[in-house]
């Protein structure tokens with residue numbers, strides 16, 4: 001089996017090296033902050049590529065429901081991206097591993113799949129949540145994410161294809177190692 005594709009019956013997890021803003025999927029997941037601000041990293045790239053419609057919808061969501069807690073996910077429009085929705089998932093900041101970081105990271109992936117499923121979507125692209133500015137150790141995060149994605153995909157009714165889009169070679173290689 002090629003390690004960049006994990007087949008689960010009719011479902012698929014594919015590891016891709018690249019820029020998530022170039023993905024053509026039903027939902028692109030954003031590794032967000034609690035208040036859905038544009039910020040830097042993958043979040044800044046997604047806001048820039050999506051244009052003002054996304055930022056405006058994010059402000060509306062914030063006004064409606066207030067900040068996210070780690071592990072939560074909410075959907076907005078996707079603006080100019082090649083997607084129907086952006087799902088904003090809040091990963092944990094790494095504090096050494098004793099503050100339920102793994103649980104919050106798993107919830108961020110699980111709740112994103114659940115939300116996509118509730119919206120009737122079939123394909124979804126994730127970045128490597130929490131492993132940039134939030135400092136979560138990469139190999140550890142990839143294991144938590146892959147385990148969670150595999151289980152969530154088994155329980156999903158409409159979601160059948162998950163892409164994990166890894167921006168740099170080290171991140172891609174580490175996820176590949178975790179998949180093996």
Ligand code: ADP
Nearest residue numbers: 019020031041042045129130131132133134167
């Ligand atoms: P967090 O705050 O959750 O750690 P970051 O945006 O800092 O989020 O980093 C998460 C991951 O997203 C990192 O591996 C970073 O290299 C990656 N990343 C940055 N820009 C992009 C992009 N355009 N597409 C996909 N991944 C990206």
